[in-house]
Amino acid sequence: MSRSNSPSPRDIEEGDKRNVASDSGEETAVSFTAPAEKEGAASEPPVWVNDAPDGGTRAWLCVLGAWCTSFCSFGWLNSIGAFQEYYETGPLRDYSASTISWIPSLQIFFMMAMGPIVGKIYDSYGPRPLLIGGTFLHVFGLMMASISKTYYQFLLSQGVCSAIGVSMVFQPGINTIVTWFHLKRGAAYGILSTGSSIGGIIFPIMITRLIRQVGYGWAMRSGAFMILGLLIIANFTVTSRHPPKPRPLSKEQMSKPLRERGFLILLAGMFTLSLGVFVPINYLQIQGLQAGMRPELAQYLIAILNAASLFGRLLSGLLADKVGKYNVFITATGTAGIFTLGLWIPAKGDPSIIAYAVLYGFFSGAYVSLMGALVAQISPLPEIGYRTGLVFLTCSISGLIANPIAGQILDNTSGHWNGLKAFAGAVLLGGTAIMIVCRLSFTGMHLKKIF
Incomplete structure (x- = not known):
């Protein structure tokens, strides 16, 4: 044996x-x-x-391909606010906000819930089969969404099919970075995660304007063709430095991470953070419109948020190598929670809403850019795929229920936004507190330690 x-x-x-x-x-x-x-x-x-080269042509080509997967996955997901507005005012106007929010919630759920399965396939067969299958499902789902007319059609095409495809393309991009980078791993993660920010800038503006000019169908098809082109690049450039080794996953190996106290605390922290991190992205544009913001300006709120997130993700990745990945992550998510409670709740006019979009986007960027690095720091290299998948599975559960909970809070408060905002801020701070406990479980009370 x-x-x-x-x-x-x-x-x-x-x-x-x-x-x-x-x-x-x-x-x-x-x-x-x-x-x-x-x-x-x-x-x-x-x-x-490990002896990762921390550079070289193939390493940076892998970052390029991973950047493309980030653009097409989290970048697309970051545009859900534009779809929420369109569905509420267009084909699904007879449905409540909480019912419609199941579409983006299912996107988040399937994108992350497939994590352990995708991780096991990655560990055994490498990134190639996942990228090929994921490219097909993501593009096919969006094409089917472009011809959808009823609620269940939007739910199945965009919320299920496309989301499963996304789960198969973005996780290989994250996992392969570990094999190419060690000392510069935080910087590499920061660079690849800017793809989701740039996607989050381009997609909301692109989709919103195309819906008005050529209709929803061609808006979705245009987005699908752009995604197809970028994922073709990813299929040729995302490679693992270590050849896959197919092997059965025993019950002992499956349960081992769940017997590690630090890893369990990490799962609890990421679960709680995921309850709040997507709520502002999904509802900020609608809240701006109801606060009296001109539609011509409100349509850019998500793009503004993601533009700020671009700098937050890049900076958090660069700082993580010098200050510590957990230190940067905790500081960023805690500050995002503070601004959600202290700035978004009292925000009424255009300047304060835009200021919140910028500040929240900047500090919440670490959630995406450092998630993979947090797992890699406390995990053995051959188990990266499976352990990263467990984290994404945990996040998928909270991602599934977060927006419907927020929508129900909004419905129960007759459209008053303070309850929704307080919910988002509270869970962000609660998740940050759990992440502090996770850090201390490894470092003790050494608060100045780079970790």
Whole structure:
């Protein structure tokens, strides 16, 4: 029986060294070491020391391809506010806001809930089959949405088919970065995550204007053709430096992350944060219109938010390598929660709403840019795909219920927005508090430690 790639307790105590194939086909060393622990001290995360090149043509081409997957996945998801407005005022105007919000909520759910399955396929077969299948499903779902007329058709095409395709393209992009970058991993994640911000700038403006000029059908088809072109690039450039090794996933391997205290706390923190992080993206444009903002200006709110997020994601990635990934993430999400409670709740006029869009976009950017890096920091390299998938599965549950909860709060308060805003801000701060506990579980009370 072959030995598993996962470290055993003996490996953790004594260290483990294995050989993996490099991009040239040669065997290169990947070593596992564990920091010495003192009795009663906080547990340190496992450290996989690898020889990732941290650069080179193939490495940066992989970042380019991952950027394209980010543009077509989270970038598309960041435009859900434009669709919420169109559906509420157009073909689904007879449905409540909470009912319509199930469409973007299902997008978030399937995009993330497929995580463990996609992660296992990635660990066993690499990124290629996922990218090919995901490209087809994402584009096909959007094409079907372009000819949809009824609620269930929009739900199945955009909320299910396209979302499953998205889940198959964005996770390989995130996972392959780990094999190419080590010391510059935060910067690489920050660069690839700007794709979702730029997509979140382009898609809302593009879709909103095309709906008015050529109709919803051709607006969706235009977006689908753009996505197809970018994903073709991703299919040729996103590669893993280590060849896949198909192997069965035992119950022991499946349950191992769930027996690690630090990883469980990470799951709890990401679950709570995901309850609030998408609410402003989904409802800010509608709230601006109801506050009296001109439609010509309100249509740009999501684009403004994502433009600010572009700089937040890039900066958080660059700072993460110097200050610590968890330190930057906690600071950013906590500040986003503070601005949600302190600025969005009292915001009534155009200047304050726009200011909130900018500040929230900037600080919430770390949620996307550093999610994969947080998992990689506390996980063994051969299990990155599966463990990242577990985090996305957890986020999918809260992503599924967040917008319907927010919509129900809005319906129950007769269209008054303070309850919805308070809900978003409270769960953002609650999730940040749990992430602080996660950090402390690894570092102890060493508050100045780079982690």
